[in-house]
Amino acid sequence: MKNIDDIAKLAGVSKSTVSRYLNDGSVSMKTKEKLDKIIQEHDYQPNQFAQSLRAHRTNMIGAIIPRMNSFAVDETIKGVKTICDKQNYRLLLNYTNLNSDLELDALETFYRSKVDGIIFMATDITDKHLEVIHKINVPVIIVGQTHEQLHCIVH
Numbered sequence: 001m002k003n004i005d006d007i008a009k010l011a012g013v014s015k016s017t018v019s020r021y022l023n024d025g026s027v028s029m030k031t032k033e034k035l036d037k038i039i040q041e042h043d044y045q046p047n048q049f050a051q052s053l054r055a056h057r058t059n060m061i062g063a064i065i066p067r068m069n070s071f072a073v074d075e076t077i078k079g080v081k082t083i084c085d086k087q088n089y090r091l092l093l094n095y096t097n098l099n100s101d102l103e104l105d106a107l108e109t110f111y112r113s114k115v116d117g118i119i120f121m122a123t124d125i126t127d128k129h130l131e132v133i134h135k136i137n138v139p140v141i142i143v144g145q146t147h148e149q150l151h152c153i154v155h
Contacts, residue, residue, distance in 0.1 A: 061080070
């Protein structure tokens, strides 16, 4: 599989020009057309991990859901997924089966996965939840209940 250096060499441009093209930056129409063709011919796929390191974001949102057989959860996740798709974000789901310990583990797992934010449909917000949420320093939105220390959406 080709990398960004290979694409630059094939196009006769610099690596930074290919990077600008991939990030919708300023490149001439002629260069854009040339890169379009080469990338398509070689089925080039940018390294998402490298892009996330550069941009300091992963374009991933984590959602912690308590149950699978809930109309409210289903409708909420459908809406979130629609918005994620429009904004080129991937939605990662973590099902906790109404288990508080699994919720805490999911928060830490999403933190280690470097998600850009977490949507949390918690069973209950405990002091341990607050401790983990403040420790991980990832934006968290609580859905379905309110808490004075957290951003919440109740519908």
